[in-house]
Amino acid sequence: xxxxxxxxxxxxxxxxxxxVTRAVAQAIEAARAADxxxxxxxxxxxxxxxxxxxxxxxxxxxxGRRLLVVRNGQDAKKDLAAALLAYAKNPDPxxxxxVTHPGAAKGKxxxxxxxxxxxxxxxxxxxxxxxxxVSFVRDEIRRNGGKCTDxxxxxxxxxxxxxxxxxxAACSQLIADTDGRIGADTVARYYxxxxxxxxxxxxxxxxxxxxxxxxxxxxxxxxxxxxxVPIADAxxxxxxxxxxxxxxxxxxxxxxxxxxxMPAWKIERAQRQSRGWxxxxxxxxxxxxxxxxxxxxxxxxxxxxxxxxAIFAVAAARQGAGAGQRGSGAR
Amino acid sequence: MSPVFADLVGQDEAVDVLRHAxxxxxxxxxxxxxxxxxxAWIFTGPPGSGRSVAARAFAxxxxxxxxxxxxxxxxxxxxxTGTHADVRxxxxxxxxxxxxxxxxxxxxxxxxxxxxxxxxLVIEDADRLTEAAGNALLxxxxxxxxxxxxxxxxxxxxxxDISVTxxxxxxxxxxxxxxxxxxxxxxxxxxxxxPDVAQWVASAAxxxxxxxxxLARDPEARKRREAVLAVPRRLTGVGACFDAASALIExxxxxxxxxxxxxxxxxxxxxxxxLGAGGTGRGAASAVRGAxxxxxxLERRQKSRATRxxxxxxxxxxxxxxxxxxxxxxxxxxxxxxVVHADTEQLASAAAEKWTPESTLRRLEAVxxxxxxxxxxxxxxxxxxxxxxxxxxx
Ligand SMILES: [Zn+2]
Numbered sequence: 001x002x003x004x005x006x007x008x009x010x011x012x013x014x015x016x017x018x019x020v021t022r023a024v025a026q027a028i029e030a031a032r033a034a035d036x037x038x039x040x041x042x043x044x045x046x047x048x049x050x051x052x053x054x055x056x057x058x059x060x061x062x063x064g065r066r067l068l069v070v071r072n073g074q075d076a077k078k079d080l081a082a083a084l085l086a087y088a089k090n091p092d093p094x095x096x097x098x099v100t101h102p103g104a105a106k107g108k109x110x111x112x113x114x115x116x117x118x119x120x121x122x123x124x125x126x127x128x129x130x131x132x133x134v135s136f137v138r139d140e141i142r143r144n145g146g147k148c149t150d151x152x153x154x155x156x157x158x159x160x161x162x163x164x165x166x167x168x169a170a171c172s173q174l175i176a177d178t179d180g181r182i183g184a185d186t187v188a189r190y191y192x193x194x195x196x197x198x199x200x201x202x203x204x205x206x207x208x209x210x211x212x213x214x215x216x217x218x219x220x221x222x223x224x225x226x227x228x229v230p231i232a233d234a235x236x237x238x239x240x241x242x243x244x245x246x247x248x249x250x251x252x253x254x255x256x257x258x259x260x261x262m263p264a265w266k267i268e269r270a271q272r273q274s275r276g277w278x279x280x281x282x283x284x285x286x287x288x289x290x291x292x293x294x295x296x297x298x299x300x301x302x303x304x305x306x307x308x309x310a311i312f313a314v315a316a317a318r319q320g321a322g323a324g325q326r327g328s329g330a331r
Numbered sequence: 332m333s334p335v336f337a338d339l340v341g342q343d344e345a346v347d348v349l350r351h352a353x354x355x356x357x358x359x360x361x362x363x364x365x366x367x368x369x370x371a372w373i374f375t376g377p378p379g380s381g382r383s384v385a386a387r388a389f390a391x392x393x394x395x396x397x398x399x400x401x402x403x404x405x406x407x408x409x410x411x412t413g414t415h416a417d418v419r420x421x422x423x424x425x426x427x428x429x430x431x432x433x434x435x436x437x438x439x440x441x442x443x444x445x446x447x448x449x450x451x452l453v454i455e456d457a458d459r460l461t462e463a464a465g466n467a468l469l470x471x472x473x474x475x476x477x478x479x480x481x482x483x484x485x486x487x488x489x490x491x492d493i494s495v496t497x498x499x500x501x502x503x504x505x506x507x508x509x510x511x512x513x514x515x516x517x518x519x520x521x522x523x524x525x526p527d528v529a530q531w532v533a534s535a536a537x538x539x540x541x542x543x544x545x546l547a548r549d550p551e552a553r554k555r556r557e558a559v560l561a562v563p564r565r566l567t568g569v570g571a572c573f574d575a576a577s578a579l580i581e582x583x584x585x586x587x588x589x590x591x592x593x594x595x596x597x598x599x600x601x602x603x604x605x606l607g608a609g610g611t612g613r614g615a616a617s618a619v620r621g622a623x624x625x626x627x628x629l630e631r632r633q634k635s636r637a638t639r640x641x642x643x644x645x646x647x648x649x650x651x652x653x654x655x656x657x658x659x660x661x662x663x664x665x666x667x668x669x670v671v672h673a674d675t676e677q678l679a680s681a682a683a684e685k686w687t688p689e690s691t692l693r694r695l696e697a698v699x700x701x702x703x704x705x706x707x708x709x710x711x712x713x714x715x716x717x718x719x720x721x722x723x724x725x
Pocket of ligand 1: 394395396397398399400401402403404405406407408
């Protein structure tokens with residue numbers, strides 16, 4: 001977290017939208033804390049000319065603090081980057097310049113230049129791995145004035161999924177609805193019976209080939225007492241949605257919404273999930289989903305095992321692109 | 332052949348046994364010893380083979396004034412139209428027959444026949460008895476009143492269909508799937524269907540007499556069948572498979588809804604009329620509470636019946652579809668048997684040119700697996716979608 005005294009140059013580095021938004025909001029807050037009348041302006045790097053830079057950093061007639069946010073620093077053209085770097089070497093103490101940069105190769109020289117000029121770097125990269133996500137949840141709960149155990153954080157991840165925005169919302173919801181001490185049992189109580197949440201978490205992970213994530217979400221769902229049948233249904237729905245969206249071709253989600261009879265957000269998500277899927281793989285995955293449905297409806301002794309097997313089968317179908325079940329030349 | 336047995340198409344052996352038993356039953360009524368009559372029977376056979384037709388005909392013969400099932404006397408006539416006071420038909424409306432219903436039926440069947448001949452209880456789809464209902468029935472069959480006859484219909488005598496103990500106390504009449512030629516000749520001679528139409532509907536119905544008759548008479552049924560047989564051509568990709576699945580399921584829903592809508596409305600109106608007589612006097616409040624319960628009960632039974640109708644309708648569609656892939660296989664292997672669907676023979680031979688025998692067999696198996704899955708309670712939409720995708724890939 002940034003210190004209260006506003007640094008003159010801030011580089012927000014990373015592509016996790018929630019963290020970027022938060023870093024910028026925090027900088028604005030700090031500027032306003034120092035001067036309630038602070039002048040805040042936002043620019044898009046791609047639409048900013050070097051000439052404008054001189055104007056925006058020049059001292060104001062009326063004095064007072066100023067905060068300048070330049071978004072998408074990777075889009076800055078050479079001369080704009082040069083102008084900003086020149087300014088960074090000799091910044092105005094009454095001005096805070098915030099530049100956001102996704103951290104990838106594009107515009108890397110510009111970001112490195114800001115670093116070299118002594119910019120305060122706020123990391124905002126996408127979280128990698130379960131460990132980082134667990135600590136994100138714990139930090140979130142702490143930020144909101146609560147306390148949370150590791151296994152409670154794991155449980156929440158399993159129930160809600162990996163989207164940081166949804167996680168953040170879930171954390172503040174949990175804090176609001178409890179005394180702030182969050183254990184695994186709190187999460188279990190809170191999410192029990194929210195079958196669609198758990199079922200779709202399992203399906204979402206399975207459809208992108210995230211077997212550990214899907215298995216973990218499944219174990220959690222079963223642990224909190226979600227019935228296997230809606231989980232199996234959610235799995236089938238996951239395959240169906242990706243299959244229908246993928247075969248509708250590349251198109252605008254809003255235009256596809258009416259022909260597919262699905263909300264646009266669901267189409268967009270399925271479009272992302274459909275990467276890596278072949279038609280043949282979808283055939284195998286749908287068959288696995290149907291078999292799983294039969295098994296959880298009473299054909300199988302261990303319904304949790306039937307669901308686990310279906311997750312493996314769906315992931316294998318994605319990877320094998322349909323070649324797994326039988327040799328080619330079937331037709 | 333006795334007229335009441337004339338509807339039993341291609342079942343000569345079964346008819347012989349039943350006529351003999353009916354004659355023996357008539358002797359018992361007359362007070363002379365009768366050989367060949369027994370008080371509990373099971374009619375088995377594939378759907379459409381005429382299990383319930385056989386039970387009904389036999390019941391009529393038992394009530395027949397002449398003892399042979401003349402089809403004209405009061406006993407025959409009222410039995411065949413379902414209004415005979417001593418013949419009760421149990422047709423499960425939902426997925427199963429409960430124990431409460433069965434106890435009441437058994438009690439009634441134990442009373443002396445008002446017409447002086449036999450009390451007959453016909454249970455169609457005895458395979459849908461719950462275990463408790465089966466036990467209630469078993470008790471009655473174990474100690475039968477002297478003039479009571481139980482006629483049960485099930486697909487087979489497999490323990491899944493009927494309990495071993497019930498089976499052991501019944502005489503079994505196995506019915507076979509009637510050959511298309513027998514169905515065609517009955518349709519032509521008794522229903523006045525033109526011979527060429529009779530021929531193709533008999534073959535398209537795959538041994539199901541009632542289905543053949545419906546195809547001959549009902550243009551809507553023919554249209555639905557055509558839509559089903561258009562499915563193989565429509566499967567051009569993954570998306571098309573899901574569209575075809577939706578269309579098939581929606582058609583089944585619509586057909587089922589049309590089939591039960593009229594009965595539902597009539598039942599509801601009858602119940603409301605009966606309850607509406609309550610008035611506003613003393614006890615009216617509790618009457619209203621009771622009425623709400625009865626209406627709810629009716630709705631529950633109607634919903635269960637609608638579910639069954641939907642599954643039956645979907646199953647008919649799958650049988651039609653299986654017939655197509657069987658035709659492809661028949662043509663591929665140059666088997667010397669007639670095709671099921673004469674009107675899609677060209678399409679079937681084109682497919683036979685293109686597909687390997689193995690992939691054709693896999694397609695046929697996918698349809699049969701889908702029927703099994705739906706019977707095993709898999710969500711119909713999921714089962715049908717998986718099937719369509721398998722049909723597309725082969
Ligand atoms: Zn008669």
